[in-house]
Amino acid sequence: MAGETEGRRHGLIIGAASAGTVFEWYDFYLYGSLAGFITTHFFSGVNETTGYIFALLAFAAGFAVRPFGALVFGRLGDLWGRKNTFLVTMLLMGLSTFAVGLLPDYKTIGVAAPIALIVMRLVQGLALGGEYGGAATYVAEHAPDGKRGLYTSWIQTTATLGLFLSLIVIIAVRTQLGEDAFKAWGWRIPFLVSLALLLVSLWIRLKLNESPIFQKMVDEGTTSKRPLTEALGTWSNLKLVILALVGLTAGQAVVWYTGQFYALFFLEKMLRVDGVLTNELVAMALLIGTPFFVVFGWLSDKIGRKPIILAGCLLAVFTYFPIFKALTVAANPALASATATSPVTVVADPADCAFQFDPVGKKAFVSSCDIAKSALAGAGVSYLNKAAPAGTPAQVLVGDAVVPGLDGKAIPKAELADAKKAWTKDLTGVLADHGYPAKADPAKIDKVKVVGLLFLLVLYVTMVYGPVAAALVEMFPARIRYTSMSLPYHIGNGWFGGFLPTTAFAMVAATGNIYFGLWYPIVVAAVTVVIGALFVKEMRGAPIDG
Known part of the structure; x- marks a missing residue:
C-alpha cells in the first residue's frame, strides 16, 4: 500500500511538472503549423516571400x-x-497563447x-525560459537514485504530447469548418482552446509541495543569495554552462527541431503534400515514436546520458540527406522523377538577382531573375x-525546354501584374509538360514509407532529448541548478533550435x-558530437543534493 501511494505521488509530481511543456510545444506547433495563415492575417502588407519569412521570424x-x-x-x-x-x-505562457486567438x-x-503578435511571442518566450528548468529540476530532485533518467524522460514525452494535441485540434477544426472558414477565422480556435489546458494544469500544479532538496536548503539556510553571480560569474561553473550548451543542448536542439518540425514544414511547403494529410502522417510517426523517450531515458540510467545523446546527433549527421531525399521519393514521386529527368536551372546575371526579403514592403522585385x-x-x-554574362536577361531551363525570362523593368507598372501572371502561367505549363506536379498526388504517396522515415527522424529526437534533462541536472550544484541548467538549455533550444526553421528556409x-x-542542423550536430565526446564529463548517478 505504501508503495502504491508513493507511486501515485511520483506520478502526480511528473504529470504536474510536465504540464508546462505540454503548453510549450502545443503553442510551438500551433504557430509552426499555422504559419501560412498567420502570414496571411498579420503580414499581408508585404510580398509573399517576405511575409512568410516574417512569420517565421515572429515564431x-x-x-x-x-x-x-x-x-x-x-x-x-x-x-x-x-x-x-x-x-x-x-500562467504567463497560457495567457499569451490564448491571447493570440483574440488579436x-x-x-x-x-x-x-x-x-501585438510579436509581443505575445516575447511574453511566452520569457516564460518558457523559466519553465523547463523548473520542471526538470523539480522531477529530478524527487526521483529515486538510479531512476533519474527514467523519471525526467517523462517530461520529454509531453513535448510530443503537446505537438500531438495541437495536430488533433487543428485537424478536428479544419475538418469541421472546412478550409475556407478555417482560413478566414477558424485558425484562431486552437489558440483559444489553450485556456482549458491552462486551467487544468494550474489546478494540478497547485497540489504540489516544494522540492525536498530545495526545502532542505531553505531549512539549513544554504540557498544561494546571488544565483546569477554564482552560476555565471565563476569560471568553474560558467565552463560547465558552456560545455552543456555546445557539447549537449545545441546538437540536441537542432535534431529535435529537424525531426519534429522541419520535417513537417518540408512535406507541406517543399513537397506540396496536403496540410491535413501532412499533419496526420507526422502525428502517426510521433505516436509510434513517443515511447522511446522513456526507453532512452531508462537506458541512460544504465549506460550513461552522453553516449545516447551523442549517438543520436551522429546518426543525424550521416543520414539526414538520404532520409529527406527518400521522403521526396515517397511523398511526391512525380516531383522526384521530374527533378531527376528534367532538372530546372535559372541562367541569369548574378547582379540581376536579389535576396527577396523586403522588411518594409516597399521594394519591387521586377528583374527577370527575381x-x-x-x-x-x-x-x-x-x-x-x-x-550568365552581365546584362543578359534570365532564362529558365526545364530539361531541354527554354523559357525566356520576363524583364519587369521594361514593363509599365500598371501592366506588370498581368504580365507576371501570364508569364508564370506559361512557366507552369512547361513545368507540367515535364512532369512537375502542382501538388503531391495523395493516391501516389507511399504513406507507410513516409511514416517510417518520419519515425526514424523521431527516433533520433528521442535519443537526444530523452536523457538530456537528467544530464543537465547532474552537471550543476543544487543551490544554483535552476539558473545553471536553464541557460544552456534555452540558448540551445531557443537560439540554435528556434532559429532553425527561419535559417533553413532562407x-x-x-x-x-x-x-x-x-x-544547418548537420553542422551544429557535428560540432556537438566532437565537443561532447572530448570535453563533457559523464555524470550518470552523481549526487544532486549538494
Missing part, C-alpha cells in the same frame, strides 16, 4: 528571448523555490497587428543557379536547393 522571436527568461526565472527558482516559479511561468489582424489595425526565382519558389520547384530560398537547409 523565432519567442525563442530569441528564452535565454533571458532562463536568467530571470532561473534566478527566481533558486531564490523562491521550484514550485512557485513554474506556477508563474505557466485583430493586419486589415483591422494595420502594423499594430504584427507588433521574377523567375519567385515563380519557382511559389511552385515549390528546386532549381540550380548558373551565371538557405533554401537563396540557393534554390530544397535540401540545402539541412546543412
Whole structure:
C-alpha cells in the first residue's frame, strides 16, 4: 500500500511538472503549423516571400528571448523555490497563447497587428525560459537514485504530447469548418482552446509541495543569495554552462527541431503534400515514436546520458540527406522523377538577382531573375543557379525546354501584374509538360514509407532529448541548478533550435536547393558530437543534493 501511494505521488509530481511543456510545444506547433495563415492575417502588407519569412521570424522571436527568461526565472527558482516559479511561468505562457486567438489582424489595425503578435511571442518566450528548468529540476530532485533518467524522460514525452494535441485540434477544426472558414477565422480556435489546458494544469500544479532538496536548503539556510553571480560569474561553473550548451543542448536542439518540425514544414511547403494529410502522417510517426523517450531515458540510467545523446546527433549527421531525399521519393514521386529527368536551372546575371526579403514592403522585385526565382519558389520547384554574362536577361531551363525570362523593368507598372501572371502561367505549363506536379498526388504517396522515415527522424529526437534533462541536472550544484541548467538549455533550444526553421528556409530560398537547409542542423550536430565526446564529463548517478 505504501508503495502504491508513493507511486501515485511520483506520478502526480511528473504529470504536474510536465504540464508546462505540454503548453510549450502545443503553442510551438500551433504557430509552426499555422504559419501560412498567420502570414496571411498579420503580414499581408508585404510580398509573399517576405511575409512568410516574417512569420517565421515572429515564431523565432519567442525563442530569441528564452535565454533571458532562463536568467530571470532561473534566478527566481533558486531564490523562491521550484514550485512557485513554474506556477508563474505557466500562467504567463497560457495567457499569451490564448491571447493570440483574440488579436485583430493586419486589415483591422494595420502594423499594430504584427507588433501585438510579436509581443505575445516575447511574453511566452520569457516564460518558457523559466519553465523547463523548473520542471526538470523539480522531477529530478524527487526521483529515486538510479531512476533519474527514467523519471525526467517523462517530461520529454509531453513535448510530443503537446505537438500531438495541437495536430488533433487543428485537424478536428479544419475538418469541421472546412478550409475556407478555417482560413478566414477558424485558425484562431486552437489558440483559444489553450485556456482549458491552462486551467487544468494550474489546478494540478497547485497540489504540489516544494522540492525536498530545495526545502532542505531553505531549512539549513544554504540557498544561494546571488544565483546569477554564482552560476555565471565563476569560471568553474560558467565552463560547465558552456560545455552543456555546445557539447549537449545545441546538437540536441537542432535534431529535435529537424525531426519534429522541419520535417513537417518540408512535406507541406517543399513537397506540396496536403496540410491535413501532412499533419496526420507526422502525428502517426510521433505516436509510434513517443515511447522511446522513456526507453532512452531508462537506458541512460544504465549506460550513461552522453553516449545516447551523442549517438543520436551522429546518426543525424550521416543520414539526414538520404532520409529527406527518400521522403521526396515517397511523398511526391512525380516531383522526384521530374527533378531527376528534367532538372530546372535559372541562367541569369548574378547582379540581376536579389535576396527577396523586403522588411518594409516597399521594394519591387521586377528583374527577370527575381521574377523567375519567385515563380519557382511559389511552385515549390528546386532549381540550380548558373551565371550568365552581365546584362543578359534570365532564362529558365526545364530539361531541354527554354523559357525566356520576363524583364519587369521594361514593363509599365500598371501592366506588370498581368504580365507576371501570364508569364508564370506559361512557366507552369512547361513545368507540367515535364512532369512537375502542382501538388503531391495523395493516391501516389507511399504513406507507410513516409511514416517510417518520419519515425526514424523521431527516433533520433528521442535519443537526444530523452536523457538530456537528467544530464543537465547532474552537471550543476543544487543551490544554483535552476539558473545553471536553464541557460544552456534555452540558448540551445531557443537560439540554435528556434532559429532553425527561419535559417533553413532562407538557405533554401537563396540557393534554390530544397535540401540545402539541412546543412544547418548537420553542422551544429557535428560540432556537438566532437565537443561532447572530448570535453563533457559523464555524470550518470552523481549526487544532486549538494
